[in-house]
Amino acid sequence: MKKALILAMLPAGFTFWSCNQHITPTQMPSLVQNALQVKFPAAKDVEWEKEGNLYEAEFTMGTTEHAALVNPAGQVLAHKQDIVASELPAPVLAAVQRDFKAYLLDDLEKVEQNGKVLYQVELENSNGDLKKVYDANGKLEETAFWD
Template identity: 40%
Template sequence: MKNLRIIVLAFLPIAFGSCASTIEQPEIPSVVINAVMTKYPDAKDLEWEMKNGIYEAEFDLGKDDYEVWVNAEGTILKVEQEIANTQIPAAVLTKVKSDFKEFKLDDAKRIEIGKAVYYEIELDGTLGDQKVVYSAAGEKQDPAVLMKI
């Protein structure tokens, strides 16, 4: 049993290291960095990852957390911003409260994909939690809409 523990502990760093796709800034094309820094010049604590040829920048801007996806040509494909529930537009908030009366609002994100803006809302319920997606106009969306980048 002790040998099994030692083997598992020895391979944990390898297992987690192989899943990590964190990359250092010198490995990122300047056009990608410039795209993020031009739009968000006050970004703090930048961390970069790459998956399937898409660069993801995670950073803080004021009190908000951001994730920005950029392709190798420097085009921003998607922006996720964590927002306070008070920042959810009235049309969205009214619709969520109407559609999910038995749930309590938890976390919210504002998501831009191209020119479209969506709101992803996490809801807490007695039988479980769920995430829902609405357009800026308050129309419920299929969550798969957030995957199209």
């Protein structure tokens, strides 16, 4: 019985593992590693994952957590960093307070992608959590939340 259960769970485990694959620096294309080092020379404690055909680096600079998406050609496509509430633009904070009064701010991130700056906010209350993306003017975006 145990053996059958383990064998039944193996495909699910491999499916999950293949979605986000942790990789070591030696498995990384040099173009990708170099792109991160050039763009973020102060990056420390870099951890890499492969997401589809993109590489995601999670790292710290000072005490701030960052992440970057890099394509195989070595282009940094997107970058995000943790921020605190005081770093949210006033229109974003006002929009969140207006539209989600019953929620508390949780994790906040500033995202730079395609020349645009967006703000990701995680909101929580007893009914559950929400994830929203705003532009700097406080407009709710349809852009997917980058976890």
